[in-house]
Amino acid sequence: xxxxxxxxxxxxxxxxxxxxxxxxxxxxxxxxxxxxxxxxxxxxxxxxxxxxxxxxxxxxxxxxxxxxxxxxxxxxxxxxxxxxxxxxxxxxxxxxxxxxxxxxxxxxxxxxxxxxxxxxxxxxxxxxxxxxxxxxxxxxxxxxxxxxxxxxxxxxxxxxxxxxxxxxxxxxxxxxxxxxxxxxxxxxxxxxxxxxxxxxxxxxxxxxxxxxxxxxxxxxxxxxxxxxxxxxxxxxxxxxxxxxxxxxxxxxxxxxxxxxxxxxxxxxxxxxxxxxxxxxxxxxxxxxxxxx
Amino acid sequence: xxxxxxxxxxxxxxxxxxxxxxxxxxxxxxxxxxxxxxxxxxxxxxxxxxxxxxxxxxxxxxxxxxxxxxxxxxxxxxxxxxxxxxxxxxxxxxxxxxxxxxxxxxxxxxxxxxxxxxxxxxxxxxxxxxxxxxxxxxxxxxxxxxxxxxxxxxxxxxxxxxxxxxxxxxxxxxxxxxxxxxxxxxxxxxxxxxxxxxxxxxxxxxxxxxxxxxxxxxxxxxxxxxxxxxxxxxxxxxxxxxxxxxxxxxxxxxxxxxxxxxxxxxxxxxxxxxxxxx
Numbered sequence: 132x133x134x135x136x137x138x139x140x141x142x143x144x145x146x147x148x149x150x151x152x153x154x155x156x157x158x159x160x161x162x163x164x165x166x167x168x169x170x171x172x173x174x175x176x177x178x179x180x181x182x183x184x185x186x187x188x189x190x191x192x193x194x195x196x197x198x199x200x201x202x203x204x205x206x207x208x209x210x211x212x213x214x215x216x217x218x219x220x221x222x223x224x225x226x227x228x229x230x231x232x233x234x235x236x237x238x239x240x241x242x243x244x245x246x247x248x249x250x251x252x253x254x255x256x257x258x259x260x261x262x263x264x265x266x267x268x269x270x271x272x273x274x275x276x277x278x279x280x281x282x283x284x285x286x287x288x289x290x291x292x293x294x295x296x297x298x299x300x301x302x303x304x305x306x307x308x309x310x311x312x313x314x315x316x317x318x319x320x321x322x323x324x325x326x327x328x329x330x331x332x333x334x335x336x337x338x339x340x341x342x343x344x345x346x347x348x349x350x351x352x353x354x355x356x357x358x359x360x361x362x363x364x365x366x367x368x369x370x371x372x373x374x375x376x377x378x379x380x381x382x383x384x385x386x387x388x389x390x391x392x393x394x395x396x397x398x399x400x401x402x403x404x405x406x407x408x409x410x411x412x413x414x415x416x417x418x419x420x421x422x423x
Numbered sequence: 424x425x426x427x428x429x430x431x432x433x434x435x436x437x438x439x440x441x442x443x444x445x446x447x448x449x450x451x452x453x454x455x456x457x458x459x460x461x462x463x464x465x466x467x468x469x470x471x472x473x474x475x476x477x478x479x480x481x482x483x484x485x486x487x488x489x490x491x492x493x494x495x496x497x498x499x500x501x502x503x504x505x506x507x508x509x510x511x512x513x514x515x516x517x518x519x520x521x522x523x524x525x526x527x528x529x530x531x532x533x534x535x536x537x538x539x540x541x542x543x544x545x546x547x548x549x550x551x552x553x554x555x556x557x558x559x560x561x562x563x564x565x566x567x568x569x570x571x572x573x574x575x576x577x578x579x580x581x582x583x584x585x586x587x588x589x590x591x592x593x594x595x596x597x598x599x600x601x602x603x604x605x606x607x608x609x610x611x612x613x614x615x616x617x618x619x620x621x622x623x624x625x626x627x628x629x630x631x632x633x634x635x636x637x638x639x640x641x642x643x644x645x646x647x648x649x650x651x652x653x654x655x656x657x658x659x660x661x662x663x664x665x666x667x668x669x670x671x672x673x674x675x676x677x678x679x680x681x682x683x684x685x686x687x688x689x690x691x692x693x694x695x696x697x698x699x700x701x
Contacts, residue, residue, distance in 0.1 A: 143467045156599050173504045178529050179572050182543035227450045234443035255680045257634025260673045264458035267465055275622040298454050321437050331438035360534025362637035380536040387540050400571040406532035410525050
């Protein structure tokens with residue numbers, strides 16, 4: 132009985148494919164190529180042409196102007212500040228992401244789903260509001276404003292404010308990549324490692340980490356890209372002090388608003404190159420993860 | 424809490440529960456919960472009439488309509504074209520497909536300010552594309568829709584793509600062998616499977632669009648009552664040190680976002696139930 136069904140299941144798709152082929156199972160060539168053309172045109176108008184515009188405008192006035200724009204002291208200060216922010220924010224959110232994913236996927240406790248929702252919360256908040264909340268906390272009229280002023284600590288309109296706002300905006304990225312992945316992997320391998328006598332740290336390092344490395348890297352890449360490019364939140368808390376609290380996106384904004392288009396696009400082209408590198412790394416990770 | 428801890432000890436030998444839960448809760452509270460609660464805390468200190476006047480100011484109301492309208496338009500454009508692009512990438516082979524698939528992620532990777540100045544230049548009256556149109560694209564609501572379409576596209580493509588990939592060909596073959604033509608198979612068999620993913624993609628793009636700032640400010644022109652989005656109103660109020668007003672508008676935005684996510688969850692639950700009955 133079961134055998135005959137199996138044979139049927141194996142045989143029928145082959146007959147189907149040969150018998151009905153083309154128009155019942157596939158679109159005609161006209162439909163196919165129209166859909167491909169529509170897709171390519173849409174992507175050209177919305178994604179590819181803007182990318183080309185950036186590089187063409189950046190190099191419009193020649194290589195020398197381009198180099199001068201990106202080596203201007205204000206531009207260099209902006210690049211340095213953005214790097215500083217990345218070096219602080221990305222590791223902090225990575226550690227948090229791993230810890231949160233660990234507690235959510237390896238244990239059962241009350242309020243687990245609520246915790247997942249709360250971690251996703253920053254995605255539902257406008258970047259401008261993300262900046263505003265730190266002004267309300269640490270600004271001159273804010274909750275801790277008076278105290279901070281008396282102790283001469285600057286948070287808003289300084290580096291700590293930029294870092295806090297960026298952490299808020301990029302908060303869910305790593306945790307979000309890890310939670311579904313670690314959920315799928317379950318706890319059996321960790322339990323085996325623990326019962327064989329490995330320490331908790333050793334179990335994480337030798338069992339969990341190798342299993343999640345591609346997902347983790349993926350989350351870090353996304354977190355990194357957003358950290359470099361965050362504009363709205365940083366714009367609110369930075370105070371736009373040239374050479375001091377201007378990150379790369381803010382520097383681009385100032386140049387653009389001063390009609391220094393070539394210089395603005397020169398810095399923008401640097402950020403576009405970073406974006407392209409991000410996409411390439413992302414694809415390598417996806418390819419590697421599939422291989423494993 | 425006591426009870427759950429006891430249960431846990433019986434069930435698992437995996438360490439680090441208190442450490443990771445404690446760390447997660449402290450970090451979450453300091454970075455997200457405490458700062459975000461400031462919005463509601465500050466709003467409560469306002470009088471009702473003051474709050475009501477700020478949030479119903481004509482300029483604010485115009486910005487709500489603009490923000491919602493453009494986000495909706497961009498969301499619909501993205502659902503249609505994003506689904507077509509996902510379809511083309513999964514079902515067809517053509518030269519340069521890998522490259523096209525990669526470039527879909529550009530809006531995730533490119534800083535919003537960079538996207539903003541590029542789109543503004545491209546679609547401005549003298550721009551490469553703008554010059555071909557008699558009407559304004561940049562510095563009008565159309566420009567905002569274009570920026571939001573840019574931002575939202577990968578959300579739709581990347582949610583529809585895996586569903587399309589996992590769709591078993593047997594259902595389509597069954598439909599065809601029962602006599603349905605390709606259009607019928609698409610509408611009655613494939614489309615219902617894609618719909619939940621399309622709604623998810625739309626809602627992710629829409630939610631992002633409601634709060635979007637960086638890509639819009641450069642292309643919008645920012646004319647009060649006409650092309651001024653709600654996040655920009657908050658920004659303007661902050662620049663005038665009107666923290667109370669900024670907070671009131673932020674409350675409206677937050678409540679709207681949370682309400683929207685709630686509604687989407689209900690729709691999502693409903694469509695999943697409706698189409699997974701068999």
